[in-house]
Amino acid sequence: MSRYHRRTVLLGAAASLATPLVAQSDPWAGIADRVQSMDQCHGLVIRQSGAEVISQVFRGPPLGRAVPVKSVSKTIVAALTGAALDRGELPSVQAKLGAVAPRLIPSGADPRVAEITVENLVTMQTGLERTSGGNYGAWVNSRNWVADALGRPFVAEPGGPMLYSTGSFHVLGAVLSEVSGQSLLDLARARLGQPLGIEIPAWTRDPQGFYLGGNEMALTLEGMARFGEMYRMGGQYDGAQVLSADWVAQSLEPRTRSQYSGLSYGYGWFLGQAGGVDYALARGYGGQVICTVPALEMTLALTSDPTLPARSGGHFGDIMQLIEGDVIPLARSRMG
Template identity: 70%
Template sequence: AIDRGEIRSLDATLAELAPRLIPRGADPRVGDITIEHLVTMQAGLERTSGANYGAWVSSGNWVNDALGRPFVAEPGSRMLYSTGSFHVLGAVLSERSGKSLLSLARQRLGQPLEIDIPAWTRDPQGRYLGGNEMALSVPAMVRFGELYLNGGRWGGVEVLSEDWVTRSLRPRTRSPFSGLSYGYGWFMGTVRGHSYALARGYGGQVICIFPDLGLCIAITSDSTRPARSGGYFGDLMDLIERSIIPAALSEGA
């Protein structure tokens, strides 16, 4: 969206980009929330995830509910894991492009990567959910991971700018739950001296890339079961750290 001029920069604010998304009666600071605040989940608003998720998705307007919540931190000060932040981000992308999030995903990712992106959940206003419930096959997950390993290129075509890929994988904040660093949609950590980036979906859906090893790992799990950092997700990280990475290093040797 930035490369196409639909969004000026990550510093652009909600008031500048999509003022009609800001609900009446919202805290005046909502208009100053930037794209970077949303994509790093540092908007400062009360979370819509965890114990708040059910009430959020039961509301009549998910964007209004997310942006109408009180501030619990200054924007940009710390990570507050919130699906609502990414839902607002998706709504902004739709506003600026004039296309649904599904159309954007299919045209700008699905077509160049030659992967299928099925329709998924929409909010009461018809906006596709920006942070949950998309579905990809395992081969499609691998292609998305390899897109980042290839610096944003696939089949000789630039799908994402190399600059965006580099900036996405740069730590910006840290998760208070897992302790992992967080960039633009990616969690990050280190295993045996090798840095990795992790795309993490509910229930234990994982795309994990190790750039210096040229390795992409895709894992799917029962999506009806939670995968908290200290539980099943910890088991998946053990699988990656104690089985897959040693095997990859051995193969490389």
């Protein structure tokens, strides 16, 4: 068992105030130098073949402190969807909202709302008007976030184009609570936190008490890396099967495509390719990233200033250049 598998990680607590140093003789030191020059970046962890090759904070909170991961939360809710399917709480991804959680559908909703599937929610293909972007503020100031998201007009048919919307994942999180009888926080702690050896702090709840699905969670870099490693290893971590291998494989299959980044999208993961190598990416506002590259046995976790935007033509573009142009080629070379 490796050192980082044995180490207890605290999310939401300053578990370690020390910043590990990258060995100067290690070729990964050049990657660390590159990230240090990116002013918005805070910290970086990279593991390859189970070994920690970089674990360093360049600015911002110390390594062991939980930090906002923004929309990386969506990928975590997607994982909890797989856990519910594994336990039979959801019959399939084709299960319809009207069948599994009719209580969530507001009165007077378009009849098509009841036909929205779990898959439509986890791929953000509900067809409903988005709650993200310019609509986000009004949505989180509404009296009922689930009803507001489901009461919006259809701008496409369910199963149509990907419409990036935190509301879709918030509804999904509420569905998971309905079918399990547990809060999203309790599900996250029991089904991800315990097997991964991490603690997950409470986060924002809506007026009805549902924890926000798709935003506002906080993780340490170590916690982010462990989550990515679990997906890299087909749902396993430290000898335990956290998620079924089938769910992980399905999650990393392209289902739709982002009109913003051009990346494909599976079940909670953006999907891309660099130099013929497939990778999966969890992405949050400001430049919070988990990237896993199964073929190269590599996982990357990166945090950035959560208050600043990270657009494809700016900081996020720099992160993608780092991953595709620097990290993946080096990881490939280290595989021999």
